[in-house]
Amino acid sequence: MDNVADDLRSAGLRVTAARVAILEQVRTGNHLDAERIARGVRGSLGHVSTQGVYDALHALTRAGLLRRIEPAGSPARFESRVGDNHHHLVCRSCGEVADIDCVVGEAPCVEPSNTHGYAIDEAEVVFWGVCPQCQAQPAGSGSGQPARTKSED
Amino acid sequence: MDNVADDLRSAGLRVTAARVAILEQVRTGNHLDAERIARGVRGSLGHVSTQGVYDALHALTRAGLLRRIEPAGSPARFESRVGDNHHHLVCRSCGEVADIDCVVGEAPCVEPSNTHGYAIDEAEVVFWGVCPQCQAQPAGSGSGQPARTKSED
DNA sequence: GGCACAAACTGGAATGATTCAAGAAAACGA
DNA sequence: TCGTTTTCTTGAATCATTCCAGTTTGTGCC
Numbered sequence: 001m002d003n004v005a006d007d008l009r010s011a012g013l014r015v016t017a018a019r020v021a022i023l024e025q026v027r028t029g030n031h032l033d034a035e036r037i038a039r040g041v042r043g044s045l046g047h048v049s050t051q052g053v054y055d056a057l058h059a060l061t062r063a064g065l066l067r068r069i070e071p072a073g074s075p076a077r078f079e080s081r082v083g084d085n086h087h088h089l090v091c092r093s094c095g096e097v098a099d100i101d102c103v104v105g106e107a108p109c110v111e112p113s114n115t116h117g118y119a120i121d122e123a124e125v126v127f128w129g130v131c132p133q134c135q136a137q138p139a140g141s142g143s144g145q146p147a148r149t150k151s152e153d
Numbered sequence: 154m155d156n157v158a159d160d161l162r163s164a165g166l167r168v169t170a171a172r173v174a175i176l177e178q179v180r181t182g183n184h185l186d187a188e189r190i191a192r193g194v195r196g197s198l199g200h201v202s203t204q205g206v207y208d209a210l211h212a213l214t215r216a217g218l219l220r221r222i223e224p225a226g227s228p229a230r231f232e233s234r235v236g237d238n239h240h241h242l243v244c245r246s247c248g249e250v251a252d253i254d255c256v257v258g259e260a261p262c263v264e265p266s267n268t269h270g271y272a273i274d275e276a277e278v279v280f281w282g283v284c285p286q287c288q289a290q291p292a293g294s295g296s297g298q299p300a301r302t303k304s305e306d
Numbered sequence: 307g308g309c310a311c312a313a314a315c316t317g318g319a320a321t322g323a324t325t326c327a328a329g330a331a332a333a334c335g336a
Numbered sequence: 337t338c339g340t341t342t343t344c345t346t347g348a349a350t351c352a353t354t355c356c357a358g359t360t361t362g363t364g365c366c
Contacts, residue, residue: 050353
């Protein structure tokens with residue numbers, strides 16, 4: 001299971017316990033935020049500073065080993081699925097994020113009706129809805145905090 | 154020019170100087186953030202508290218008179234174009250936001266390849282690119298602060 | 307294996323956007 | 337004009353994240 005270390009090395013990053021643990025954490029978890037990652041890493045390594053976690057997440061993201069996503073209303077989340085152009089599905093009730101395969105596969109997969117002269121390189125698609133668990137449960141008893149409510153409709 | 158007051162009234166909101174000024178400000182401006190709105194409103198009304206601006210923006214958004222958008226890496230922005238399902242184009246360099254008409258028109262305009270059991274009500278599309286001004290200018294001299302850089306690719 | 311230097315990590319303070327709380331002021335229906 | 341309810345004010349608090357300065361740790365080289 002040392003391919004994590006190898007991945008770090010081949011990305012030009014130094015191999016440290018914190019980075020290995022963080023990358024493993026994100027690969028195992030599901031769109032975790034920095035705080036959850038920090039907690040998980042501390043569980044296996046003992047102490048790691050918050051700043052260390054942010055530093056490592058930035059380094060890993062810059063190196064292309066992680067992708068950072070920021071659904072409106074929730075802290076940044078990290079995922080290890082990089083290189084393909086997939087999208088996300090976010091639960092308005094509990095904030096959970098699921099991956100959605102992009103039918104086109106490469107960015108930008110959707111064409112705007114008018115570019116306004118912009119040089120466009122990416123079309124980010126976020127689907128908003130309510131996850132199966134939250135649909136089944138009485139309102140308000142979801143596993144997390146509400147992410148964003150739909151105002152109009 | 155009192156249709157702003159009428160709009161407030163028919164949305165069930167009390168008409169106050171702050172709300173009128175804020176709604177006019179957002180209608181005139183282009184995807185302004187709370188701080189810019191506050192500055193503009195203070196220019197015409199004198200003093201308005203920051204909290205008052207946030208309160209009013211929430212009320213107007215809840216009433217469906219404004220829409221709140223949160224492009225990754227920038228504070229929340231408000232727009233008065235509501236009711237249609239248009240999308241946005243964000244400049245990675247200066248953060249400027251432009252509207253993009255949705256070819257379908259009603260949410261959700263894009264269908265996911267797999268819903269994972271979610272009840273989906275909206276597909277939010279954000280196009281990322283570089284605006285004409287920033288393309289023309291040497292890097293770093295944009296009018297605002299960088300919004301989000303593209304890591305890979 | 308031991309060194310040196312750059313890259314990482316630590317602790318602590320700071321920032322920016324936004325929210326909470328409690329009291330004062332203003333809007334609007336009776 | 338009054339009373340009730342909503343809105344606004346001031347001031348402090350929160351959350352995610354970053355800045356800073358000093359210390360520690362990986363890694364390439366001898």
